[in-house]
Amino acid sequence: MGNLKPALSIIGCGTLGTAFGKLLARAGYRISGIATRSLETAERTAGIIGAKRFSDCPWEISLGADVVFITTPDDAIESTCKVISEHKGFEKNAVVIHCSGALSSEILSSARDCGAVVASLHPLQSFASVDQAETLVRGSFCAIEGDNAALPAVRQLVNDLGGLLMEITAEAKTLYHAAAVVASNYLVALIHLALKLDRAAGIPPDVAFRATLPLIKGTLSSIGAKGIPEALTGPIARGDRATVAAHLKAIKDRVPELLTVYSTLGLYTVDLAKDKGTLTKEMVEELIALLEREETKGL
Numbered sequence: 001m002g003n004l005k006p007a008l009s010i011i012g013c014g015t016l017g018t019a020f021g022k023l024l025a026r027a028g029y030r031i032s033g034i035a036t037r038s039l040e041t042a043e044r045t046a047g048i049i050g051a052k053r054f055s056d057c058p059w060e061i062s063l064g065a066d067v068v069f070i071t072t073p074d075d076a077i078e079s080t081c082k083v084i085s086e087h088k089g090f091e092k093n094a095v096v097i098h099c100s101g102a103l104s105s106e107i108l109s110s111a112r113d114c115g116a117v118v119a120s121l122h123p124l125q126s127f128a129s130v131d132q133a134e135t136l137v138r139g140s141f142c143a144i145e146g147d148n149a150a151l152p153a154v155r156q157l158v159n160d161l162g163g164l165l166m167e168i169t170a171e172a173k174t175l176y177h178a179a180a181v182v183a184s185n186y187l188v189a190l191i192h193l194a195l196k197l198d199r200a201a202g203i204p205p206d207v208a209f210r211a212t213l214p215l216i217k218g219t220l221s222s223i224g225a226k227g228i229p230e231a232l233t234g235p236i237a238r239g240d241r242a243t244v245a246a247h248l249k250a251i252k253d254r255v256p257e258l259l260t261v262y263s264t265l266g267l268y269t270v271d272l273a274k275d276k277g278t279l280t281k282e283m284v285e286e287l288i289a290l291l292e293r294e295e296t297k298g299l
């Protein structure tokens with residue numbers, strides 16, 4: 001690529017497309033054009049990013065660009081790419097990129113009909129707004145995969161965004177995304193579960209939330225400092241069967257619908273505690289027997 005930064009076009013100007021456009025323009029890329037569904041949004045975003053051309057016809061904007069970002073919602077990426085290809089809207093050797101975590105670069109395969117190469121670049125972060133995305137991309141890991149010929153340009157883009165590189169394969173994409181869902185969305189669900197138990201205990205929701213947050217932050221900081229499984233504490237890590245049995249009984253009495261999820265997570269935690277090496281064989285067997293007995297009763 002030499003020192004001259006490639007010309008970019010951005011198709012789909014929501015949170016990520018706008019933030020990437022702003023960050024990459026600042027990093028010296030020439031934004032050759034902006035296209036999105038509504039002409040009004042395209043014009044507004046072009047003004048924000050400093051792009052001269054804007055349109056509601058993506059193929060008018062992709063032509064002439066060295067790199068084309070398709071940052072529409074996931075379910076419109078493949079069809080947007082196809083319609084551009086059908087209009088011969090990709091330059092030969094252009095690098096066409098989408099930013100979905102769940103989908104691989106293969107959904108862009110129609111771009112190859114024009115001689116373009118394809119890749120995906122997924123920032124492993126959740127952005128609620130353009131401003132937040134502009135700040136958070138720096139220092140976030142970005143998973144990339146795609147055609148070999150596309151990867152040097154994609155690595156350079158990650159670097160210029162201030163992101164950290166994580167190279168994966170197209171086949172790994174779905175499991176990689178499942179892991180992200182567990183780490184982010186299931187964490188929210190897990191905290192919700194804790195707050196439900198607090199509510200059953202009679203603790204007012206606002207108090208429960210404020211009281212639980214420092215515990216979560218402390219745990220995250222301990223995970224950061226010690227790693228897993230060393231950061232695991234609590235009754236399962238101690239082999240305290242009486243406490244686990246008391247939890248199961250209280251949950252069965254007051255919130256039986258939570259028994260299965262509590263027991264399933266408990267069994268997973270026994271495995272972690274085994275890895276930590278703090279349990280005797282007898283403790284492991286008794287904990288598993290206790291938790292397995294209750295695992296299906298809440299259903």
Ligand SMILES: NC(=O)c1ccc[n+]([C@@H]2O[C@H](COP(=O)([O-])OP(=O)(O)OC[C@H]3O[C@@H](n4cnc5c(N)ncnc54)[C@H](OP(=O)(O)O)[C@@H]3O)[C@@H](O)[C@H]2O)c1
Pocket residue numbers: 011012013014015016017035036037038041058071072073074076080098099100101122123124125126127128
């Ligand atoms: N936001 C995040 O936290 C995040 C994080 C990592 C990756 N991503 C990925 O980034 C991509 C974009 O997500 P986002 O959050 O930026 O979405 P978004 O805020 O909903 O923006 C999507 C944009 O695409 C436009 N659009 C919709 N359908 C289109 C079409 N058929 N042709 C052209 N433009 C179209 C929309 O235009 P209108 O406004 O006119 O409807 C909107 O401007 C997705 O692949 C997503 O998985 C997002």
